[in-house]
Amino acid sequence: MQPATEGRTPAELLAAARDGERRAIARLLTLVERGGGAADAIAGATHRLAGTAHVVGITGAPGSGKSTLTSALTTLLVAGGRRPAVVAVDPSSPLTGGAILGDRVRMEAATVAGVFVRSMATRGHGGGLALAVPGAVRVLDACGFDPVVIETVGVGQVEVDVVAAADTAVVVVTPGWGDAVQANKAGLLEVADLFVVNKADRPGASDARRDLDLMLDLTEVSGACPKRRPVIVETTATKGEGVEDLLAAIDAHHAVLVGGTGLEVRRARRLAAEVRARLDHLLGEAAGQALVEAGPVAGETTVETARRLAGRILGTGDTG
Amino acid sequence: MGAAPIRVVLAKLGLDGHDRGLKVVARMLRDAGMEVVYLGLRQTTGTIVDAVEQEDADVVGISMHNAGHLTLAPLIVAALADAGLGDVPVVIGGVVPDEDLDELAAAGVGAVLGPGASAVEVVASVRGVVDAGVRATGD
Amino acid sequence: MHPDRRTLSGIPVDPVYGEGPLPGEYPYTRGIHAGMYRDRHWTMRMFAGFGTAEDTNGRFKELLRSGGTGLSTAFDMPTLMGRDSDHPLAIGEVGRAGVAVDTVDDMADLFADIDLAAVTTSMTINGPAPILLAMYVAVAEEGGVERRLLAGTLQNDILKEYQAQKEYLFPPRPSVRLVTDVIRFTAAEMPRWNPVSVSGYHIREAGSTAAQELAFTLANGFAYVEAAAAVGLDVDEFAPRLSFFFNSHSDFFEEIGKFRAARRIWARWMRERYGARDERSLKLRFHTQTAGVSLTAQQPEVNIARVALQALAGVLGGTQSLHTDSYDEALALPSKEAARIALRTQQVIAHETGVADVADPLGGSAYVEWMTDELERRAGEVFDRLDDEGGGSILEGVYAGIESGWFMGEIAESAYRFEREVNAGDRVVVGVNAFTEGDEGGSSRLMRIGQDTEDLQRKRLAEVRLARDGSAVRTALARVADEAGRPEANLMPALLDAVRTRATVGEVVEVLEDVFGTYVETTVV
Ligand SMILES: Nc1nc2c(ncn2[C@@H]2O[C@H](COP(=O)(O)OP(=O)(O)O)[C@@H](O)[C@H]2O)c(=O)[nH]1
Ligand SMILES: [Mg+2]
Numbered sequence: 001m002q003p004a005t006e007g008r009t010p011a012e013l014l015a016a017a018r019d020g021e022r023r024a025i026a027r028l029l030t031l032v033e034r035g036g037g038a039a040d041a042i043a044g045a046t047h048r049l050a051g052t053a054h055v056v057g058i059t060g061a062p063g064s065g066k067s068t069l070t071s072a073l074t075t076l077l078v079a080g081g082r083r084p085a086v087v088a089v090d091p092s093s094p095l096t097g098g099a100i101l102g103d104r105v106r107m108e109a110a111t112v113a114g115v116f117v118r119s120m121a122t123r124g125h126g127g128g129l130a131l132a133v134p135g136a137v138r139v140l141d142a143c144g145f146d147p148v149v150i151e152t153v154g155v156g157q158v159e160v161d162v163v164a165a166a167d168t169a170v171v172v173v174t175p176g177w178g179d180a181v182q183a184n185k186a187g188l189l190e191v192a193d194l195f196v197v198n199k200a201d202r203p204g205a206s207d208a209r210r211d212l213d214l215m216l217d218l219t220e221v222s223g224a225c226p227k228r229r230p231v232i233v234e235t236t237a238t239k240g241e242g243v244e245d246l247l248a249a250i251d252a253h254h255a256v257l258v259g260g261t262g263l264e265v266r267r268a269r270r271l272a273a274e275v276r277a278r279l280d281h282l283l284g285e286a287a288g289q290a291l292v293e294a295g296p297v298a299g300e301t302t303v304e305t306a307r308r309l310a311g312r313i314l315g316t317g318d319t320g
Numbered sequence: 321m322g323a324a325p326i327r328v329v330l331a332k333l334g335l336d337g338h339d340r341g342l343k344v345v346a347r348m349l350r351d352a353g354m355e356v357v358y359l360g361l362r363q364t365t366g367t368i369v370d371a372v373e374q375e376d377a378d379v380v381g382i383s384m385h386n387a388g389h390l391t392l393a394p395l396i397v398a399a400l401a402d403a404g405l406g407d408v409p410v411v412i413g414g415v416v417p418d419e420d421l422d423e424l425a426a427a428g429v430g431a432v433l434g435p436g437a438s439a440v441e442v443v444a445s446v447r448g449v450v451d452a453g454v455r456a457t458g459d
Numbered sequence: 460m461h462p463d464r465r466t467l468s469g470i471p472v473d474p475v476y477g478e479g480p481l482p483g484e485y486p487y488t489r490g491i492h493a494g495m496y497r498d499r500h501w502t503m504r505m506f507a508g509f510g511t512a513e514d515t516n517g518r519f520k521e522l523l524r525s526g527g528t529g530l531s532t533a534f535d536m537p538t539l540m541g542r543d544s545d546h547p548l549a550i551g552e553v554g555r556a557g558v559a560v561d562t563v564d565d566m567a568d569l570f571a572d573i574d575l576a577a578v579t580t581s582m583t584i585n586g587p588a589p590i591l592l593a594m595y596v597a598v599a600e601e602g603g604v605e606r607r608l609l610a611g612t613l614q615n616d617i618l619k620e621y622q623a624q625k626e627y628l629f630p631p632r633p634s635v636r637l638v639t640d641v642i643r644f645t646a647a648e649m650p651r652w653n654p655v656s657v658s659g660y661h662i663r664e665a666g667s668t669a670a671q672e673l674a675f676t677l678a679n680g681f682a683y684v685e686a687a688a689a690v691g692l693d694v695d696e697f698a699p700r701l702s703f704f705f706n707s708h709s710d711f712f713e714e715i716g717k718f719r720a721a722r723r724i725w726a727r728w729m730r731e732r733y734g735a736r737d738e739r740s741l742k743l744r745f746h747t748q749t750a751g752v753s754l755t756a757q758q759p760e761v762n763i764a765r766v767a768l769q770a771l772a773g774v775l776g777g778t779q780s781l782h783t784d785s786y787d788e789a790l791a792l793p794s795k796e797a798a799r800i801a802l803r804t805q806q807v808i809a810h811e812t813g814v815a816d817v818a819d820p821l822g823g824s825a826y827v828e829w830m831t832d833e834l835e836r837r838a839g840e841v842f843d844r845l846d847d848e849g850g851g852s853i854l855e856g857v858y859a860g861i862e863s864g865w866f867m868g869e870i871a872e873s874a875y876r877f878e879r880e881v882n883a884g885d886r887v888v889v890g891v892n893a894f895t896e897g898d899e900g901g902s903s904r905l906m907r908i909g910q911d912t913e914d915l916q917r918k919r920l921a922e923v924r925l926a927r928d929g930s931a932v933r934t935a936l937a938r939v940a941d942e943a944g945r946p947e948a949n950l951m952p953a954l955l956d957a958v959r960t961r962a963t964v965g966e967v968v969e970v971l972e973d974v975f976g977t978y979v980e981t982t983v984v
Binding site for chain 2: 537540551556624625626664752757789790881882
């Protein structure tokens, strides 16, 4: 429907983007999101250029204040002379593939301060997002943005994984016992490098902190959590309160990573996750094709068909 | 997957708070498979241009219920052009009398959706201005 | 008291039929007065406001000459949003959809040569309502009319702004404090003034159903009662002066049921939950406007029929005052001709149809009584939910529903459902998705306000700024800031001082924003 590159090659777009042309940056992100040949070319071109930016993931339940917090945080970063960018992910409708992306509403302060904000839909979940987000982060990184903040809704597995793969994963909860329990259920507790109790202006903020502490004690006892114990920060995002503390905690976490082997470990894990997603994607495509070309034969069981097709894809003959 | 979804920026320009129409249109476009970047109330030409640029929008929809469309529509068209985004079509929705349509078209507005436009009309007109393909030859 | 009424055939009719509780008796389902319209017709209050204060003053005087006693003011969008006419966001909107008021001088022009002791004035304004009320009082007093003589209504219903119309300035809590400041002030000093008109109209226009309009509006009413009680007022000190404003839409019997249910719910809650003893606190008085959102741009003349039927529902529902929309309002400000037809429609209902001869003529109809009960039941579900959310306080429940976006989500969902039904042809809108032949397009006599109004208003504002005593303005604004920071203070006296120095609406709002902060809505699309 739309032309792929609008007359410019990915390399030309990248050169313009690195010169600060915002529209070129935006177009690169579009291409990355669409996947395919252009996205692969961009991934190749940005691979060596990226690696500088501190990647911060922010997740939590819908309405916990992630966007408001992201806006306050990045506005503060701009005031400190840094150049943050935001990738805000919202779910696509599984029925129609469409999406309503509403995070910019709460990020007006950030956009006015000059923060580059890009909204992204999950587009059928699965492989798409797991590839698109690291690709987009790499483009922004290559264009000199640092840090790059990713906001996702901490409900879907892919969304949680995307944040888990960041250098620093921030999990937002709000006052109320339910929230911390929900976070635990969603697997967010294991993911967090840092907790934010947002809406600290509401009653129950200290209870929420206590709940979190308790649950962290439990995971420590069970040995389920080999990481450093996450710091807990209280914020009132709407008033900007506690946001400086949050920034300090994020920077401190980054410093620890950089000081030790943490950063390399994380990034290796991130690359592995991305490779895994690519692999799933490639294999999935191949599987689809194999099925079309050499689908089930009468008399064969489903196991036999699958083994035969796997052998065909992997070029090893029948794996059965 | 088929073609990439059309990306639409939707905003209200000006001070009035009538967002019923904008919200209904947002859902219509979502249900037609488009990605809607929703900016909501009281946007300025500046915030709209930023969003169109950063979101790489294929089209921008502006809703106005303040009788100011003859003043404001040319402002947004000009602001987009100044930012090098003159090829992104602008669709105006709201209370626009028929007699203003020619003036808005002359000002560079791609399409106008009057009160009572049906979902089919809304979706067709957004698709129409995108397909009219100003963008295909742009850049 | 009730002069004889006869049908067109000469048959005499009683003032009321059926068993008790009758109209005028608790819980007032059938009406708040025994005689209803036999004693006194509803007030035919027509909304006006456009251009500069002088332009609207002209229209007001015309209305008064033709026998009206009630004025109703529409302000332009910058004024509603607390911005001066020279604010960058005001471009293109000054005087367009209402009258522009920047300073007390504009307010003086608006009511020039009108005896404020003799008219009742309704002002449709919410976010900056206390500032505009201060201006009205200042103008009256500068003209020698004491504030205790002033009669009228300030809309001043901020909660529905967050839920529906979105013309808020500050976060909900400080905004509600401003509402209670006005309630306290008028309770003490302006006994003939209605400090709040709790409005379902805009909730409905934003897309809610009738049941939601009923439930959300009454919940907001309860919220104000709780807020006023929390600042130390006795319920019977202010409740008699609370009034309501509903929409009258096209589903005839549902609308009538809604008005009847509203009266009954209010009476019961005021007595049982809030301990009101004064009978006037229990009687829900309301203004009705026909549904602007139901007007179609296609075949606009058909709107005359819609408005007539909606107005009839308002009258059969027992409204105290009524505004009928002009048929061309889907396209622009009402033209003079269209506004006259709208008023004539009310006069036909009042004087030709006979429906005003008998109080609650539909009372006892199985369908209407069932509908009334059913709407009451559905509203009850909403109250239970809000009460739960608020831990036993409707006010807190309403705050929670605003913050989570619950109200907005419910309204957006209803709006979208209706739209889909129309699109699918499941719901017929005459001239839009059925019977479409014969549409000749819009009327050619649209009334519009040009750019010259905006330029003129800016010039007037610049002159006022130049002529006033700058240091007096600064001192007065500093006092406003100071009092705003003390939640126990009443801001009204400081606002009166400030507007008298010719401080502008926008300047006062900015000072208040510094103290209260601003508000970004919870978007639920
Ligand atoms: N009381 C309070 N409300 C907040 C705070 N932070 C965000 N909110 C509100 O919570 C709602 C959801 O915020 P948003 O940033 O959109 O949440 P997200 O869905 O997690 O991105 C909005 O109404 C915000 O104004 C806070 O610190 N205190
Ligand atoms: Mg968000």
